[in-house]
Amino acid sequence: MTNFALSVENLKVYYHTSGGPVKAVEGVSFNLSKGEKLGLVGESGSGKSTIALALMRSHKPPAIIEEGSINLGQTNLLDLSEENMRKTRLSGISMIPQGAMNSLNPVARIRKQVVDALSDHSFKFKKAERETFLRELMESVELDPKVLNLFPHELSGGMKQRVCIAISISLKPQVIIADEPTSALDVIVQRQVIETLSKVQEELGAACVLIGHDMGLMAQFADKIGIMYAGKLVEIGSVNDIFKNPTHPYTRLLIESLPDTKGKRPLIGIPGLPPSLLNLAPGCSFCLRIEKENRKEIPWVEISKDHFIQKCDICSDYGKVKTKK
Amino acid sequence: MNAEYVLKRFLLFLAVIVVAVSINFIIPRLRDTNPIKERLYQLAAQGGVNVGKMEEMIEVWEKKFGLDQPLWKQYINYWNDVIRLDFGKTIADFTPVINEIMRSAPWTIGMLSVATVIAFVVGTVFGALLAWPKTGNFVKIFVPFLMTLSAIPYYLLGIVMIYTFAIYWPILPTSGAYGFGVRPEWSIEMVLSVISHAIMPAGSIVLTSIGFWGLGMRGMMITTMGEDYMKFAEYKGLKENRIFLSYGVRNAMLPQVTGLAISLGTILAGSVLVEVIFAYPGLGNLLYTAISSNDYFLMQGIMIFVIVSLGFALFVVDLLYPLIDPRINLQEQQS
Amino acid sequence: MKALKLINDNRMLTAGIITLIFVIFFGVIGSWFVDRERADVGAGRPAQPPSLDHWLGTDQQGRDVFADIVYGTPGTLKIGLIAAFVGVGVGTILGFISGYFGGYIDNFIRFISDVFMTIPVLMILIVLASLLDVMSNTMLGLLIAAFGWMGALRVTRAQVLTMRERAYIQVAKLNGVNDLEIIFKEMIPNLLPFIAASLVGASAGAVLASLGLSALGLGPQNEPSIGLTIFWVLHYGALIRELWWWFMPPIIVMVLLFIGLFMITAGLDRIANPRLRTKV
Numbered sequence: 001m002t003n004f005a006l007s008v009e010n011l012k013v014y015y016h017t018s019g020g021p022v023k024a025v026e027g028v029s030f031n032l033s034k035g036e037k038l039g040l041v042g043e044s045g046s047g048k049s050t051i052a053l054a055l056m057r058s059h060k061p062p063a064i065i066e067e068g069s070i071n072l073g074q075t076n077l078l079d080l081s082e083e084n085m086r087k088t089r090l091s092g093i094s095m096i097p098q099g100a101m102n103s104l105n106p107v108a109r110i111r112k113q114v115v116d117a118l119s120d121h122s123f124k125f126k127k128a129e130r131e132t133f134l135r136e137l138m139e140s141v142e143l144d145p146k147v148l149n150l151f152p153h154e155l156s157g158g159m160k161q162r163v164c165i166a167i168s169i170s171l172k173p174q175v176i177i178a179d180e181p182t183s184a185l186d187v188i189v190q191r192q193v194i195e196t197l198s199k200v201q202e203e204l205g206a207a208c209v210l211i212g213h214d215m216g217l218m219a220q221f222a223d224k225i226g227i228m229y230a231g232k233l234v235e236i237g238s239v240n241d242i243f244k245n246p247t248h249p250y251t252r253l254l255i256e257s258l259p260d261t262k263g264k265r266p267l268i269g270i271p272g273l274p275p276s277l278l279n280l281a282p283g284c285s286f287c288l289r290i291e292k293e294n295r296k297e298i299p300w301v302e303i304s305k306d307h308f309i310q311k312c313d314i315c316s317d318y319g320k321v322k323t324k325k
Numbered sequence: 326m327n328a329e330y331v332l333k334r335f336l337l338f339l340a341v342i343v344v345a346v347s348i349n350f351i352i353p354r355l356r357d358t359n360p361i362k363e364r365l366y367q368l369a370a371q372g373g374v375n376v377g378k379m380e381e382m383i384e385v386w387e388k389k390f391g392l393d394q395p396l397w398k399q400y401i402n403y404w405n406d407v408i409r410l411d412f413g414k415t416i417a418d419f420t421p422v423i424n425e426i427m428r429s430a431p432w433t434i435g436m437l438s439v440a441t442v443i444a445f446v447v448g449t450v451f452g453a454l455l456a457w458p459k460t461g462n463f464v465k466i467f468v469p470f471l472m473t474l475s476a477i478p479y480y481l482l483g484i485v486m487i488y489t490f491a492i493y494w495p496i497l498p499t500s501g502a503y504g505f506g507v508r509p510e511w512s513i514e515m516v517l518s519v520i521s522h523a524i525m526p527a528g529s530i531v532l533t534s535i536g537f538w539g540l541g542m543r544g545m546m547i548t549t550m551g552e553d554y555m556k557f558a559e560y561k562g563l564k565e566n567r568i569f570l571s572y573g574v575r576n577a578m579l580p581q582v583t584g585l586a587i588s589l590g591t592i593l594a595g596s597v598l599v600e601v602i603f604a605y606p607g608l609g610n611l612l613y614t615a616i617s618s619n620d621y622f623l624m625q626g627i628m629i630f631v632i633v634s635l636g637f638a639l640f641v642v643d644l645l646y647p648l649i650d651p652r653i654n655l656q657e658q659q660s
Numbered sequence: 661m662k663a664l665k666l667i668n669d670n671r672m673l674t675a676g677i678i679t680l681i682f683v684i685f686f687g688v689i690g691s692w693f694v695d696r697e698r699a700d701v702g703a704g705r706p707a708q709p710p711s712l713d714h715w716l717g718t719d720q721q722g723r724d725v726f727a728d729i730v731y732g733t734p735g736t737l738k739i740g741l742i743a744a745f746v747g748v749g750v751g752t753i754l755g756f757i758s759g760y761f762g763g764y765i766d767n768f769i770r771f772i773s774d775v776f777m778t779i780p781v782l783m784i785l786i787v788l789a790s791l792l793d794v795m796s797n798t799m800l801g802l803l804i805a806a807f808g809w810m811g812a813l814r815v816t817r818a819q820v821l822t823m824r825e826r827a828y829i830q831v832a833k834l835n836g837v838n839d840l841e842i843i844f845k846e847m848i849p850n851l852l853p854f855i856a857a858s859l860v861g862a863s864a865g866a867v868l869a870s871l872g873l874s875a876l877g878l879g880p881q882n883e884p885s886i887g888l889t890i891f892w893v894l895h896y897g898a899l900i901r902e903l904w905w906w907f908m909p910p911i912i913v914m915v916l917l918f919i920g921l922f923m924i925t926a927g928l929d930r931i932a933n934p935r936l937r938t939k940v
Binding site: 099168 | 552554557560561563564565567571649650651652
């Protein structure tokens with residue numbers, strides 16, 4: 001077994017509703033090496049956020065992890081007891097949440113919110129040591145240490161997001177998940193936050209899973225990109241491979257839909273709607289979108305080094321006529 | 326805490342006092358007769374007064390009570406008196422009203438505060454636990470019982486309690502604040518007697534209110550638990566107790582406390598009837614006596630006392646509120 | 661069947677409505693079958709335990725207890741309804757004006773409301789009630805309403821403030837719909853649930869207040885009401901004399917009423933806030 005920072009195998013997460021199971025994540029597998037950055041992209045409802053929750057084992061009923069394993073280094077997170085998983089959160093794997101606006105406790109000062117995580121993970125500090133630690137932590141996310149004395153409502157959106165980043169790296173985890181960390185922010189602040197995130201992640205040498213739907217952001221930040229569609233991972237490869245050689249029809253459509261800064265061209269969207277995940281038929285889910293059907297088990301094929309896709313015979317060539325970038 | 330906030334709250338407090346005192350002043354004067362005349366006529370009917378000299382007597386008494394002066398002058402005199410805490414004398418036996426009030430107030434304040442604090446604390450804790458998924462089922466058994474009780478007005482419960490525990494199955498005393506033969510001094514006997522007499526009145530208030538606070542807190546907790554900071558607290562790998570207390574309860578409490586402040590008035594009002602039913606010698610009972618005997622000055626005095634105390638209590642709560650909710654400094658609370 | 665599912669999903673609300681209807685029917689239909697005179701003083705021999713002749717016995721003054729509560733219930737309900745409707749009506753209108761127009765009007769109305777809320781209502785009612793010589797149930801209702809409008813005001817105002825900024829109102833305005841139409845077509849339908857909830861709460865509060873006032877002897881003495889019954893109970897020491905048939909029934913009827921109203925409120929809450937639907 002090679003040493004991956006994070007290794008997910010055949011993860012299946014279903015939401016059990018009174019109408020049947022909603023297959024939010026259906027057999028997703030990927031690996032991340034130390035320091036590697038994965039961008040997980042897809043439409044709303046493709047399963048990306050569910051994966052994030054499952055990785056932290058913070059999913060709540062009616063979501064159940066049906067099958068699969070999530071390996072942090074050598075440990076399968078799904079085998080851990082509740083208490084051990086709690087200890088692993090933040091120290092082994094941490095998550096920067098989507099809406100930092102509301103992710104901080106409104107009635108506690110920032111200092112308390114950073115320190116309580118430290119205490120609950122059995123980090124004991126003498127006061128002087130603690131203050132140094134906190135100061136360095138704040139500086140690493142480019143925040144003035146004075147922020148520690150403030151309440152969340154006294155900070156701006158970007159500052160709050162950076163506090164969340166700071167907390168998420170405070171215990172030097174091996175894997176950091178960032179679930180759409182910039183969606184609620186304006187463009188300039190977005191850039192700052194992403195730069196901060198890159199910087200700390202590099203300093204830590206942590207693997208990172210960045211979840212979002214902003215391809216431009218992914219292009220800048222990620223090493224690898226995984227495309228999610230209807231709960232399945234349909235393509236995964238290096239950033240270059242995905243942008244230069246998108247192979248799965250859905251990926252191709254995604255890339256095509258990016259506005260072209262060089263020339264004027266009508267915007268191209270992706271036709272149709274994602275399928276309902278309730279009682280999803282087996283087989284290729286993209287075919288359904290283009291009104292075809294393939295019920296067979298779709299093989300996961302490596303088309304070039306570290307570049308995999310779900311190769312479905314029927315829809316593979318959809319839209320291939322377009323010129324490549 | 327900024328000055329504007331304090332000032333606003335204080336002005337509100339003053340406004341309440343002015344309105345209350347003024348209402349108290351105006352209303353009785355809307356009637357044709359005044360309490361002096363009525364009382365004298367009453368006495369005359371009972372044969373305790375020389376009927377022939379009625380007119381003169383009325384004049385003398387009116388002068389004594391200042392009722393012969395022009396209205397605006399009476400208003401000013403009234404304010405004068407109020408400020409000096411001189412509410413006049415009871416019509417019944419001419420003891421100073423303020424003395425009667427001071428005698429009864431401790432009983433009411435004592436019983437009510439103890440009952441309210443117990444009900445609020447127990448109810449809130451209970452409600453918070455109810456909302457938390459990891460609580461055992463043991464807690465949940467009480468819910469329908471408490472919910473039912475919370476719908477009933479205290480005094481009805483009080484009546485049932487008296488019947489059950491004092492008459493049908495006499496283990497508790499029916500009335501009063503302490504036993505007949507017990508001397509009111511600081512002795513064990515006295516303390517025990519006071520407690521046993523307070524159990525039912527306080528108990529009826531506690532039982533009916535616990536459900537109310539509990540349900541409110543449960544609702545608040547459920548809303549709080551859906552907030553993003555609760556999720557992040559979990560991602561941080563915090564211990565469960567800490568998430569429950571410092572993140573959950575701490576935030577859910579804020580509207581609860583507001584609710585407490587708002588309901589202080591209602592609690593006080595309900596206690597009037599409780600005191601009457603249990604013949605508990607507090608302000609409520611005093612008010613009832615005043616009404617029954619049309620003792621106007623006593624009524625007024627109690628009213629003002631109660632309104633001002635309540636207004637003051639709310640003012641204090643308003644001042645304390647920013648201490649628990651740091652966001653309030655910036656703007657008026659939008660409850 | 662769709663209706664059955666609707667009932668099953670909202671068990672609490674249904675139970676509450678049924679209980680309420682039961683209480684109302686008890687009073688309304690009961691009065692068709694029971695003579696009014698039986699609820700008067702001297703209808704029967706005093707202090708008799710239940711018998712075939714008097715199902716719930718008689719009270720200290722000879723009233724047939726059953727008849728008394730059959731007539732007393734609608735009396736109390738009348739007070740509650742008048743107080744609730746007038747109070748909520750006034751409160752809603754004021755709250756709407758306050759929220760919609762804002763500015764000085766808003767500040768003024770809010771200030772008055774705050775002052776009223778600070779004053780312990782029952783105390784004022786007690787004093788007022790003691791000063792009015794003759795009172796009818798209707799008057800008592802109005803009196804209570806005078807102090808019950810604040811809740812509806814707060815709720816309505818908060819809602820109007822939220823709605824004002826919402827997209828659908830802005831869209832309507834952009835479409836050129838005039839203000840009045842906006843108010844009636846867009847805003848009021850959204851306010852209805854809150855108004856309904858306020859009505860239920862206000863009714864409960866009003867009945868509570870009326871019971872309290874009447875029990876103290878300050879309510880109407882000429883028309884039957886449950887509060888009045890309680891007053892006589894206290895006055896004549898029914899407790900000590902163990903006349904359980906006299907004081908238990910009115911309490912039971914009132915408890916049913918309150919529980920009914922409570923369940924309706926809880927039921928409405930569950931609909932409005934789906935998260936409360938976890939089984940407790």
